[in-house]
Amino acid sequence: MAGPGEFELIREYFASRFQANAPGAGVELGIGDDCALLTPPAGKFLATSVDTLVAGVHFPAQADPYRIASRALRVNLSDLAAMNATPLWFTLALTLPESNAEWLEGFARGIADTAHLFDIALVGGDTTKGPLSITIQVTGASEQPLRRDGAGAGDSVFVSNTLGAASAALPILLGEYRAGEAQKQQAEEAFYFPQPQFELVQKLAGYASAGLDISDGLLADLGHICNASHLGAQLELEKVPVAELARSVNPATALETAVTGGDDYQLCFTVPERHLDAVAQLDLPVTAIGRMSAGSGIQCRFNGAPWQAGHAGYRHF
Amino acid sequence: MAGPGEFELIREYFASRFQANAPGAGVELGIGDDCALLTPPAGKFLATSVDTLVAGVHFPAQADPYRIASRALRVNLSDLAAMNATPLWFTLALTLPESNAEWLEGFARGIADTAHLFDIALVGGDTTKGPLSITIQVTGASEQPLRRDGAGAGDSVFVSNTLGAASAALPILLGEYRAGEAQKQQAEEAFYFPQPQFELVQKLAGYASAGLDISDGLLADLGHICNASHLGAQLELEKVPVAELARSVNPATALETAVTGGDDYQLCFTVPERHLDAVAQLDLPVTAIGRMSAGSGIQCRFNGAPWQAGHAGYRHF
Numbered sequence: 001m002a003g004p005g006e007f008e009l010i011r012e013y014f015a016s017r018f019q020a021n022a023p024g025a026g027v028e029l030g031i032g033d034d035c036a037l038l039t040p041p042a043g044k045f046l047a048t049s050v051d052t053l054v055a056g057v058h059f060p061a062q063a064d065p066y067r068i069a070s071r072a073l074r075v076n077l078s079d080l081a082a083m084n085a086t087p088l089w090f091t092l093a094l095t096l097p098e099s100n101a102e103w104l105e106g107f108a109r110g111i112a113d114t115a116h117l118f119d120i121a122l123v124g125g126d127t128t129k130g131p132l133s134i135t136i137q138v139t140g141a142s143e144q145p146l147r148r149d150g151a152g153a154g155d156s157v158f159v160s161n162t163l164g165a166a167s168a169a170l171p172i173l174l175g176e177y178r179a180g181e182a183q184k185q186q187a188e189e190a191f192y193f194p195q196p197q198f199e200l201v202q203k204l205a206g207y208a209s210a211g212l213d214i215s216d217g218l219l220a221d222l223g224h225i226c227n228a229s230h231l232g233a234q235l236e237l238e239k240v241p242v243a244e245l246a247r248s249v250n251p252a253t254a255l256e257t258a259v260t261g262g263d264d265y266q267l268c269f270t271v272p273e274r275h276l277d278a279v280a281q282l283d284l285p286v287t288a289i290g291r292m293s294a295g296s297g298i299q300c301r302f303n304g305a306p307w308q309a310g311h312a313g314y315r316h317f
Numbered sequence: 318m319a320g321p322g323e324f325e326l327i328r329e330y331f332a333s334r335f336q337a338n339a340p341g342a343g344v345e346l347g348i349g350d351d352c353a354l355l356t357p358p359a360g361k362f363l364a365t366s367v368d369t370l371v372a373g374v375h376f377p378a379q380a381d382p383y384r385i386a387s388r389a390l391r392v393n394l395s396d397l398a399a400m401n402a403t404p405l406w407f408t409l410a411l412t413l414p415e416s417n418a419e420w421l422e423g424f425a426r427g428i429a430d431t432a433h434l435f436d437i438a439l440v441g442g443d444t445t446k447g448p449l450s451i452t453i454q455v456t457g458a459s460e461q462p463l464r465r466d467g468a469g470a471g472d473s474v475f476v477s478n479t480l481g482a483a484s485a486a487l488p489i490l491l492g493e494y495r496a497g498e499a500q501k502q503q504a505e506e507a508f509y510f511p512q513p514q515f516e517l518v519q520k521l522a523g524y525a526s527a528g529l530d531i532s533d534g535l536l537a538d539l540g541h542i543c544n545a546s547h548l549g550a551q552l553e554l555e556k557v558p559v560a561e562l563a564r565s566v567n568p569a570t571a572l573e574t575a576v577t578g579g580d581d582y583q584l585c586f587t588v589p590e591r592h593l594d595a596v597a598q599l600d601l602p603v604t605a606i607g608r609m610s611a612g613s614g615i616q617c618r619f620n621g622a623p624w625q626a627g628h629a630g631y632r633h634f
Contacts (some may be wrong), residue, residue, distance in 0.1 A: 028362060032545070033465050033530050034459075035364035035400040040357045045345060047352035048440070050408040050454065053446035083352040092411075124366070128372035131448040135410045137367065140352075148350050214352050220573045228349070286634045 010199055012093070014108060014125060025088045025121045038089060044141040044225045047085035051076050055132035060173065065190035068134070069110025069200060076138040076193050077118050077213070078265040081196035083147075083168035084214035084281030085140030087120035093135040095128045095280035119198065126198050146269070154258035155270040157233055157290045158279075160200055163253060165190035165263020186245045194265035200284055202270060211269030217260045219309065220300055222268055226296060229270075235290035236261075237302045243284055248276045259300070260309050331409070331425060331442060333378035342405040342438045353440035355406060361458040364402035369611035372449035379488065382420045384509035385451070386427025391457040391511050392532070394435050395582040398513035399530035400464075401522055402457030410452040412445045427533050435513065461522045463586070468527035472587035472609045474550055477517055478602050480535055481563030481571060482507035484578020494566060503562045511582035519599055521586060522597050525616045528586030534577045536615055536626065539585055543613060545609075546587075552607035576617070577626050 014031065026039035027032065028239055040046055046218065053072045055061040073090070081085055092111065096103075115122060169187035171177035201211070210229055214221045218240070237255060246254040246261075269294055271279050279286070293299075300307040321453065332348040343356035357363055372378035387581055390407070397404055409428065413420075437455065486504035490495035504604055518528070531538045535557070543550055554572060561617045563571040563578075588596050588610055596603070610616075617624040 028466065030460075033400065035366040035394040035402060035462075037400070037462055037464075038363040038365065040363055042359065046355040046544065047388075048355065049352040050441055050446045050452075051414055051445050052410045052443045052447075054412055054445050056418055057445060057447055079351040083354075091365065091454060093367050093369045093454075095369055095371055095450060106396060113384050124367055126367050126369045128369045128371050128374060128450075128453070129576075130374055130450060133445075133450065135367075135369065135443070135449060135452040137410075137454050138409060142354070145346075145354055147354075149344065191494070245471060267377065317567065 004049045013104065013173050014122070014127070020273060027089060027121050027123055028274060030121070030185040032122045036089070040088070040269035041141045043182060044143050045145055046139055047080055047083045047142045047145060048137060048139040049076060049079035050081070050135060052133055052135040061132060066110035067188070069107045069192065070114050071192045072113040072136055073111060074196060075265065076136045077120070078194060078213045078215070079140050080140040081198045081201050082211060082267060083140070083142055083145050084201045085142035085145065085196075087118050087138065087140045089116070089121045090136055090138040092122060092125040093128075094125065095130040095133045097130065097132055114125050122170065145202060146205070146208055146211040148210050148212055148225050150259055150291045151225055151229035151231055151270040153231055153292055153294045155209050155272050155292045156288045157204040157222065157235065157292060158269050158286045159214070159218065159241065159273060160197055160267040160284075162241040162243040162258075162266050163214065163266055164189040164258030164261050165196065166242035166263035167257045168246035168249045168254070169241065171249070179249075183245060183248060188242070189280045190245060191263065194263070195268045196265065200267060200286070203282050203284060204279065206276040207271055208269040209272050212268055213265050214268050215262055217262045218268060219259055220262070222298060225268065226272065226292070229292070232293045232295040233290055233298045234251065234293050235298060235300045237289070237300050237307055239287060239289045255302075256309055329443060330421065331444070332440070337584070344406060344438050344440055347438070347440045348442065351405070355440065357405070358458045359459050362462055363456055364397055364400045364462060365397035365454060365456040366393060366461045367452060368396070369450055369452040371589075377544070378449060382423035383427035384505070385555045386424045387431050388509045388511070389451045389453055390428060391513060392582065393453045394437070394513040395511060395530045397455050397457040397505060398515045398518050399528060399584060400457070400459055400462050400531040401517075401518045402459035402462065404435050404455065406438045406440040407453055407455040409439060409442040410445075412447040412450045413440065414447065414449055444588070456500045456503040461520060463525055463528040465527050465529050465542050468542055468546035468548055468587040468609045469589055470548055470609055470611045471595060472526050473590050473605045474539065474552065474607045474609060475586050475605050476531070476535065476558065477514055477560040477584040477587060478585055479560040479575075480531065480581050481575030481578050482560035483511065483580035484574045485563040485566045485571075487558065496566075498566060502564060507560070507562060508580065511580070513582065517584060517603070520599050520601060521596065524588055524592040525586040526589050528584055530582050531585050532579055532582060534579045535585060536576055536617075537579070542585065542587065543615065544556070545607070546609070549610045549612040550607055550615045551610050552615060552617045554606070554617050554624055556606045558604045573626055578587045
């Protein structure tokens with residue numbers, strides 16, 4: 001059954017574009033055979049992760065293809081960063097309703113630019129006809145992986161940079177909120193160009209006891225650290241670094257957006273007390289917002305008073 | 318944005334089902350963190366391949382989920398086999414229109430049974446809401462990969478077993494052809510349970526100069542060997558082993574079905590003259606059907622007379 005001729009052509013289009021893109025990542029044979037052949041680095045773990053982005057669910061179907069590509073690859077790279085792995089190679093499975101040269105050109109440029117920026121090689125893929133969706137699998141190498149299950153009771157909980165921008169960006173990108181130019185720019189950046197936190201995680205290696213990237217929202221993702229580490233957590237929400245965009249779009253809901261909104265791809269990690277000074281010395285853009293505790297579940301307080309999230313939940317296009 | 322709660326549950330459903338399924342394939346950490354952590358075998362290539370199957374394109378949307386799962390994983394495993402790689406691990410990105418417990422139960426059983434049969438570990442995945450499609454990426458290890466680009470002029474062209482059954486199966490599975498019970502059984506086997514040719518390829522290692530699995534049809538796929546090896550080929554089509562099912566469904570078109578129909582996942586490979594005796598000694602279910610030649614393109618003859626394929630092309634649901 002396989003793809004029709006035009007989809008074969010798309011495959012070759014990608015293959016020719018990326019043939020030269022093998023930055024010493026151990027690529028013996030890239031696109032074009034039954035399998036890619038790879039030589040993994042010796043003495044390290046391979047870290048691998050796969051994510052699917054579906055049009056209308058994970059991005060607006062009519063979004064700019066360059067931006068869709070950027071987001072799709074960055075979201076996957078974020079999983080490598082969160083594991084403290086260095087990018088090696090990735091595959092791209094692209095399902096398209098039709099062969100549209102202009103769309104493909106933009107999409108391929110987005111993939112190529114992002115791959116170049118993060119020094120990762122495209123080694124294989126598949127192109128099929130169907131409703132638009134993108135599945136990317138990234139593989140990296142890690143000497144000292146940062147897992148979810150290493151947190152200890154009493155460890156401090158940190159987040160990187162600020163939270164809430166990507167979630168606050170949605171009504172702007174959907175045209176539901178009349179934003180100014182600066183807000184529009186921030187929204188595009190936050191949603192389509194999330195920053196995998198490679199540098200930050202590398203500096204934290206040896207100090208952080210557990211960590212992950214915040215894709216589903218702080219509370220949901222910290223919940224994953226809690227579950228994996230068999231602990232609970234106590235947060236002081238007044239300390240949460242709320243993104244300027246979330247504040248400017250709606251000050252009343254900005255904090256809730258920051259703690260329940262997903263898609264920021266910032267890091268949430270835990271640090272044992274004995275390493276707190278060392279982490280402070282690193283002068284990183286990170287903020288302590290609470291502690292891990294015995295038991296289970298996450299207790300939130302705001303200036304000492306109990307705090308409950310309203311019904312923010314997930315937002316779908 | 319991420320998946321809604323029910324899709325988180327599906328992920329956990331798979332994770333719990335496959336937690337124990339790590340047959341010494343170097344799985345340090347499986348499903349449930351940002352990445353899987355893997356220890357690849359030393360001194361071998363990693364071989365990796367990804368394929369997407371879309372409902373209504375690659376399988377009937379209403380097909381039995383156990384069979385869909387079987388086909389999806391086997392089709393990917395076939396790429397490992399064709400590269401002479403041994404299965405290690407795979408990931409599963411599943412996009413579903415709704416969370417249907419019965420469907421998922423059947424699908425998960427199909428994945429689990431197939432993974433168990435071929436000794437491959439599920440190490441990661443993603444579950445998203447959207448039109449039904451399945452993307453699987455398989456990774457294996459290979460000491461002596463069988464590539465497409467190694468054929469020499471004068472090498473004999475072989476195929477394994479018989480061709481045309483999967484393509485002949487389609488009208489039966491779609492209810493367009495009134496088949497008997499034996500035909501129905503053959504059709505189900507051919508289409509949903511293709512056999513990755515691991516054993517055959519292992520025995521051919523050192524003798525075969527090039528090879529691949531026939532997914533798009535013999536002529537299309539042999540064309541890939543021709544292109545990669547910068548050669549042409551001359552086939553004697555009266556020698557092609559045509560599947561019994563193709564003959565019984567339509568004797569008049571059986572040969573054309575065998576040489577242009579896809580989805581059989583049999584092996585097409587080339588053997589230099591000096592190894593022909595050794596290959597004959599192996600007593601494998603393989604048939605020589607022609608030779609590689611200088612130049613380009615595939616020339617087909619049937620009992621000496623030029624032969625041209627009609628308009629068989631690809632068949633989509």
